[in-house]
Amino acid sequence: xxxxxxxxxxxxxxxxxxxxxxxxxxALYLDTHPCDSNALRYQYEYSEQLRNLRQRYQREYGxxxxxxxQKAWEWIESPWPWEKGGV
Amino acid sequence: MWTYDRHLQYPVNIKTPNPTLAxxxxxxxxxxxxxxxxxxxxxxxxxxxxxxxxxxxxxxIGTEELAHLEMVGALVHQLTDGVSVQEMEKAGLGAYYTDxxxxxxxxxxxxxxxxxxxxxxxxxxIADLTEDLAAEQKARATYEKLINLCKDDPDVVNVLRYLRxxxxxxxxxxxxxxxxxxxKLAQKRFHMGKNK
Numbered sequence: 001x002x003x004x005x006x007x008x009x010x011x012x013x014x015x016x017x018x019x020x021x022x023x024x025x026x027a028l029y030l031d032t033h034p035c036d037s038n039a040l041r042y043q044y045e046y047s048e049q050l051r052n053l054r055q056r057y058q059r060e061y062g063x064x065x066x067x068x069x070q071k072a073w074e075w076i077e078s079p080w081p082w083e084k085g086g087v
Numbered sequence: 088m089w090t091y092d093r094h095l096q097y098p099v100n101i102k103t104p105n106p107t108l109a110x111x112x113x114x115x116x117x118x119x120x121x122x123x124x125x126x127x128x129x130x131x132x133x134x135x136x137x138x139x140x141x142x143x144x145x146x147x148i149g150t151e152e153l154a155h156l157e158m159v160g161a162l163v164h165q166l167t168d169g170v171s172v173q174e175m176e177k178a179g180l181g182a183y184y185t186d187x188x189x190x191x192x193x194x195x196x197x198x199x200x201x202x203x204x205x206x207x208x209x210x211x212x213i214a215d216l217t218e219d220l221a222a223e224q225k226a227r228a229t230y231e232k233l234i235n236l237c238k239d240d241p242d243v244v245n246v247l248r249y250l251r252x253x254x255x256x257x258x259x260x261x262x263x264x265x266x267x268x269x270x271k272l273a274q275k276r277f278h279m280g281k282n283k
Contacts, residue, residue, distance in 0.1 A: 017094060024096075024151060028256065031143040032263035064093045081095045082161035084168060 005078075005085065009061050013087045016057060016064075019050040089150070096154040097249045101165035101242050106178035108237050109166035110196065115159045115233065115250070117193025117201035120225040122159055126152035128206040128222060135210040138271050141264040145219075148257050155250055160191045162246060213272070216265040220258055227254035 026043045033039060058064055062074040079086035115121045129149030136142045167175070167189055175184045182198065193201035207218050230251035237243045 013094060017096070017098065020092070020094075021096065024147075025256065027147055028144065028151075028260050031147055032140050032260055032267065034140070065090055067090065075093075081093060082099070082157060082164055084100070084165055087094050087098075 005087065009057075009087070012053065012057050012061075016050065016053050019046055019053065023047045023050055089153070095158055095161060096151070097158060097246060099158055099161040099165060099246055101162065101168075101240075103240065103242075104166055104168055104170050105240060105243075106167050106170050106175050106180050108240065108243055109163045110178055110180055110183070111236050112159065112166070112233060112243070112247075113163050113191070113194060114196035115226070115229060116156065116163060116191060118195035118199075118229070119202075119205040120222065120229045121193070121195075121201070122152050122156035122226075123193050123201055124206045125149075125222060125226060126156060127203070128208070129219065131206075131208045132215040132219070135208070135212065135215065136268075137212050138267060140267045141212060141216065144260050144264045148260065151253070151257075155253065158246060158250065162243065163191045164189075166243070212268045213265070216261055216268060219261045220265070223254045223258040223261065227251055227258070230254065 023043065023046050026039055026046070030036065030039055030043060054064055058068045062078055063070055066075060081087060117123050126149050129145045129152065133142055133145035133149065136145060167180075170189075172184060175181065183192075183194075186192070195201075206222075207215070209215050209218070230247050234244055234247050234251070237247060
């Protein structure tokens, strides 16, 4: 696996991060407003988008979690999120 | 349980190492109002909560704080990455280097190790949620002081501003949870401990 981060990978990760942020922030809001149907609709829509983009990212660039099926142990290959050059 | 997502909640890309900034930012890693204390405070208090909303919000904000702990750790790590021992010493980190090298140790800016005495778990939902409101404000104020100290590095300030804004959102959510708990406790024949 190529461990150098391409522009496409970077853009895809930016989208994943934005969606993950949105879904997380909606979760906090829904914790205290569980009956807000507008927020629920957003939750449904954005978490579905997030799931699809994560799937695509992991197919192309390696696992985002240890629960993703792997044929080679790519988990340890790319820089970690806290490192320079990590995502 | 928890699972690890292999990305930061908000990106940290420091172009210029600067141990002087790391020395103060580390307070939000292991200082009195830092992210380690925040996560442990909320994740411990959740066991004593009486209703659905307060259990959920403590669980989920406590989890987000772990992601913030990682971001602050990334800031400290990248600000000291590749820096010489002499530069560490010049930045006032000679004592830190002696005990921790280039590792990231949970301590306050002045070097005091993280202490569980900086958090409270009263087992009383009103007391605990009220503490959480104050904790978010103290963290917000700390980030503002850090922004003042780091204003020459936009890569750092950007991350600090993001973290500051999250404190404000958390404060709002804790206020809503507190209102919910107060309403519940005001109901007739409600007894703590008998709640399912």
